[in-house]
Amino acid sequence: MRVIMALFVLLAFSSVQSRRTGQRGGRGRGRGRNRMGAIKRFVSECVEYMESREKYLDCQDQQLTIVPISWSRDTFHLLLARNRIQGLRDNAFGQFPHLRSLDLQQNELTRIEKQAFAGLDQLTTLLLQHNGLHTLSEEVLLPMPHLRFLRLYDNPWHCKCSLDTLVRTLQVPSNRYLGNYAKCAEPPRLKGEKLKRIRPELLCPHLEENILQEPQDDKVKIKFDAVDSCHTYMFPTPLLDCQNRGLTNVPAGIPPDIVKADLSRNKIRHLRPKEFVTAKDLRSLNLSSNGLDGIEIAAFNGLLYLRELDLSNNSLQHIQYGVLEDLYFIRRLVLGGNPWVCDYNIHYLLYWLRLHPGVYHSGLVCQAPPEFAGWTVRDYVRTYDGKCPEDQMSGQDDFGGEVLSETMKQENGILLGPRRGRKTVKGMRLS
Ligand SMILES: *[C@@H]1O[C@H](CO)[C@@H](O)[C@H](O)[C@H]1NC(C)=O
Numbered sequence: 001m002r003v004i005m006a007l008f009v010l011l012a013f014s015s016v017q018s019r020r021t022g023q024r025g026g027r028g029r030g031r032g033r034n035r036m037g038a039i040k041r042f043v044s045e046c047v048e049y050m051e052s053r054e055k056y057l058d059c060q061d062q063q064l065t066i067v068p069i070s071w072s073r074d075t076f077h078l079l080l081a082r083n084r085i086q087g088l089r090d091n092a093f094g095q096f097p098h099l100r101s102l103d104l105q106q107n108e109l110t111r112i113e114k115q116a117f118a119g120l121d122q123l124t125t126l127l128l129q130h131n132g133l134h135t136l137s138e139e140v141l142l143p144m145p146h147l148r149f150l151r152l153y154d155n156p157w158h159c160k161c162s163l164d165t166l167v168r169t170l171q172v173p174s175n176r177y178l179g180n181y182a183k184c185a186e187p188p189r190l191k192g193e194k195l196k197r198i199r200p201e202l203l204c205p206h207l208e209e210n211i212l213q214e215p216q217d218d219k220v221k222i223k224f225d226a227v228d229s230c231h232t233y234m235f236p237t238p239l240l241d242c243q244n245r246g247l248t249n250v251p252a253g254i255p256p257d258i259v260k261a262d263l264s265r266n267k268i269r270h271l272r273p274k275e276f277v278t279a280k281d282l283r284s285l286n287l288s289s290n291g292l293d294g295i296e297i298a299a300f301n302g303l304l305y306l307r308e309l310d311l312s313n314n315s316l317q318h319i320q321y322g323v324l325e326d327l328y329f330i331r332r333l334v335l336g337g338n339p340w341v342c343d344y345n346i347h348y349l350l351y352w353l354r355l356h357p358g359v360y361h362s363g364l365v366c367q368a369p370p371e372f373a374g375w376t377v378r379d380y381v382r383t384y385d386g387k388c389p390e391d392q393m394s395g396q397d398d399f400g401g402e403v404l405s406e407t408m409k410q411e412n413g414i415l416l417g418p419r420r421g422r423k424t425v426k427g428m429r430l431s
């Protein structure tokens, strides 16, 4: 039969420490299980096994809402059926470059970004049946040249213009096993028609109707026109200069070719989700001196290539859980001049930095609570580990991973006994 190796796959985060133990297989599993009660919602248990020399990662029925993180990159088959995943972000499977099959059936998917399957150039089977998808662009399929089996049935497909490219692709004769049995749910006149058979012209009957339909799709509302209100320069790098313009919002319609955007010295207090989605090429973003005090999750969505982010001289006390996840290629974070509060809420930022050692950052100094005011965050974290001098000496970076995970656990109220014994914990949520 198959060798079953228990593996805890972290939902979102893992310290370097847990990475090491995770690879050691089932060691300490019992202890982890005992704690499952307390941290159940945050830790998922996936099972990894080999069959016919191919590695499977089985995370079915785990109530997952996002794609789990795995440290083994050689997974061939990823089973995510019957979870609660609602959307797939660009590069959602970047850590599974060798996948041959991906089972996402019976989730709650309604949204799949165009590059969600980027990098899956070996994938042959993709199962998306029994979800809530109503549209999907053909572009989503482009990164998967070897796709042979695609299941799309039992999704409420809206047979209108936005589905046109997908339908035409499915109908190419060589794509015989792509999209069989999938049917239109809307509009009423096309209900029940099969995507494989429907005449593509019916999806887009009049040009006028297309234009009317467009705005229904998840479009950014134009609040402000970046090009009218700010200066743009094309040389030497395409720059949008909105410095000191009294802006209270991120201007809409940042042109997609802009590489550098300077929004410093304005009055943008709050960043809402998807403020920068049009600025696909942005490498550098300056939000310094705005009085910023809140950044919502997905605010940086779409800034896939951002390398430099200046958040200095604002009113930030912490960074909310999840906010930095969209910044795949960030290299420099300027954080000084903010009233960082060194308590539980700062841990997401610390943890994220620990997991991204290539990110140069500056200015992370506690301003509160009073007992830590003026401390660097590194020193704040070390206070939790006074008993273990060897870690202090080895901690070259801002905060050693072990030191930090100790902090987390204490604040989670999970008492783990002697520190060498706690290596069995594989993950926890930070907020
Ligand atoms: C951002 O703008 C501020 C002032 O407008 C400037 O001092 C700072 O150097 C800029 N940051 C970056 C990373 O260019």
Ligand SMILES: *[C@@H]1O[C@H](CO)[C@@H](O)[C@H](O)[C@H]1NC(C)=O
Binding pocket: 289, 290, 291, 313
């Ligand atoms: C910090 O921001 C405030 C406005 O929020 C501004 O008045 C001040 O000049 C800025 N300080 C620096 C050093 O840029």
